Amino acid sequence: MSIKVISATHWSTASDSSTTDTSPMELSALGEHLDLCRGSRGHLFALHCVMEATSRFVASRFVTTLLVIALLIGAASLML
Numbered sequence: 036m037s038i039k040v041i042s043a044t045h046w047s048t049a050s051d052s053s054t055t056d057t058s059p060m061e062l063s064a065l066g067e068h069l070d071l072c073r074g075s076r077g078h079l080f081a082l083h084c085v086m087e088a089t090s091r092f093v094a095s096r097f098v099t100t101l102l103v104i105a106l107l108i109g110a111a112s113l114m115l
Contacts, residue, residue, distance in 0.1 A: 057065075
C-alpha cells in the first residue's frame with residue numbers, strides 16, 4: 036500500500052524566467068536573522084559551547100568508566 040504525502044510548501048531553486056535577485060523583504064529578514072545570530076555570540080555562548088562539548092565527552096565515556104570500575108571491584112573482591 037502506498038501513501039501519498041502532500042507537501043504544503045514547494046521549494047524551487049529555478050527562477051522561472053523572472054529575476055534571480057533577492058527582494059528587499061528577503062534581505063531585511065536575512066539582516067534581522069544575522070543580527071540575532073551575532074547577538075547570541077557572547078561570553079555565555081562560549082561557556083555554553085564548552086560545557087556542551089564537555090558533557091558530550093563525559094557522556095560518551097560514562098558507560099565504559101562504570102564498566103572498568105565494576106571490573107576493578109570484581110577483581111579486588113576475588114583477590115581478598
